[in-house]
Amino acid sequence: ILNVEQSPQSLHVQEGDSTNFTCSFPSSNFYALHWYRWETAKSPEALFVMTLNGDEKKKGRISATLNTKEGYSYLYIKGSQPEDSATYLCAFFTGTASKLTFGTGTRLQVTL
Amino acid sequence: DGGITQSPKYLFRKEGQNVTLSCEQNLNHDAMYWYRQDPGQGLRLIYYSQIVNDFQKGDIAEGYSVSREKKESFPLTVTSAQKNPTAFYLCASSRPGTGVLDTQYFGPGTRLTVL
Numbered sequence: 001i002l003n004v005e006q007s008p009q010s011l012h013v014q015e016g017d018s019t020n021f022t023c024s025f026p027s028s029n030f031y032a033l034h035w036y037r038w039e040t041a042k043s044p045e046a047l048f049v050m051t052l053n054g055d056e057k058k059k060g061r062i063s064a065t066l067n068t069k070e071g072y073s074y075l076y077i078k079g080s081q082p083e084d085s086a087t088y089l090c091a092f093f094t095g096t097a098s099k100l101t102f103g104t105g106t107r108l109q110v111t112l
Numbered sequence: 113d114g115g116i117t118q119s120p121k122y123l124f125r126k127e128g129q130n131v132t133l134s135c136e137q138n139l140n141h142d143a144m145y146w147y148r149q150d151p152g153q154g155l156r157l158i159y160y161s162q163i164v165n166d167f168q169k170g171d172i173a174e175g176y177s178v179s180r181e182k183k184e185s186f187p188l189t190v191t192s193a194q195k196n197p198t199a200f201y202l203c204a205s206s207r208p209g210t211g212v213l214d215t216q217y218f219g220p221g222t223r224l225t226v227l
Contacts, residue, residue, distance in 0.1 A: 004154065032212035043116070043218040044202070051212055089154070097162050098143055098206050098214040099170075102154035 002026055004092045006103035013080050013110055020076045021106040023090030027071035032093035034100060035064055035075060039086040047075075047088075080110040115139065116219035118203050123224045125190075125197075133188045133222045135203030144186035145204040145216065148172065155202060161186055162208060190224060198226045 005024045013019050025033060032051045038044040048057040053068040061078045077084055087107045091100035116137045125131045137144065143162045147155040157170030161180040175194025180186055186205075190197045200223050204216040 009152075034215065041220075043220050045218075046215040049213050049215060091155075093212050093214075095212075097160060097168070098208050098216070099145075099157060099160065100216060102147075102156075104152065104154040 002092055002094065002101040004090060004101050004103040006088075006090055006106050008106060009104065010107040011109070013108070015081060015110055015112050017080050017110075018076065018078045019080055019108065020074050021088065021108075023073045023075070023103055025071050025073070025090070025092045025103075027069060029095065030068045030071075031095045033066060033073050034091040034093065035073070036089040036091065037086045038089060038105070044089060075106075077108070080108070082110050082112060084108060085110045116203060116205055116217055118201075118219035118222050120222060121220065123222055125224065125226055127226055128192045130189055130191050131197075131224065133190065133201055133203075133224070135186045135188065135219060137184055137186075137203075137205045137217075137219075139205055139207070139217060140183070141205035141207045141217070142183070143206045143208050143214075144180070145206075146170070146176075146178065146186070146188045147202045147204065149200040149202060149221075158188065158201075197224060199224060 035047040036044040050066040055066040087105040089105045091102045119134045145160040146158040159178040161167035177189045202221045203219040206214045206216045
């Protein structure tokens with residue numbers, strides 16, 4: 001079973017703060033890394049799919065970078081807002097039947 | 113609206129009973145997946161199906177069974193052989209064909225509690 005780790009496990013920031021968290025994954029046999037956002041009482045939703053070393057994706061105030069050689073991805077949120085409160089999951093694409101191996105997630109709470 | 117539905121949202125069962133969780137999608141996706149979430153752990157794959165009438169075990173299939181008789185439906189049965197069935201169960205689907213870009217779409221989940 002592949003090991004995908006996320007840190008920190010949880011994060012509490014104030015509105016307006018910028019924040020970032022990490023996803024670590026095996027650097028060998030890399031295919032793709034997916035990021036999902038999971039808001040409370042909702043379904044997880046896809047944020048980004050990253051495939052190339054050095055990839056950088058952006059969606060509004062959220063961006064992500066990818067380093068496949070060292071096996072990590074960073075997710076950044078600029079100027080956090082309460083609506084950013086969610087659990088952010090990364091998932092390693094295993095190359096088999098579109099299977100994903102998920103990390104444990106980073107739970108972000110943004111307060112006023 | 114296209115999407116994935118799971119029912120019921122909350123489910124209670126007595127120890128020793130089998131229970132079936134429903135998952136339906138109208139996205140016309142070929143692939144469907146069942147995950148389990150426990151506190152402090154990531155989503156773990158129970159079973160997946162890439163096409164009708166075919167399915168494979170995931171990482172934690174013991175004590176579970178599935179069927180895929182229709183493209184839009186992928187029910188999961190939690191059997192009495194599952195030693196620790198209390199958990200949150202998520203169903204997902206994807207449209208394989210874009211390879212590494214295959215994004216999974218998730219249902220709202222079912223929380224199963226064994227009394």
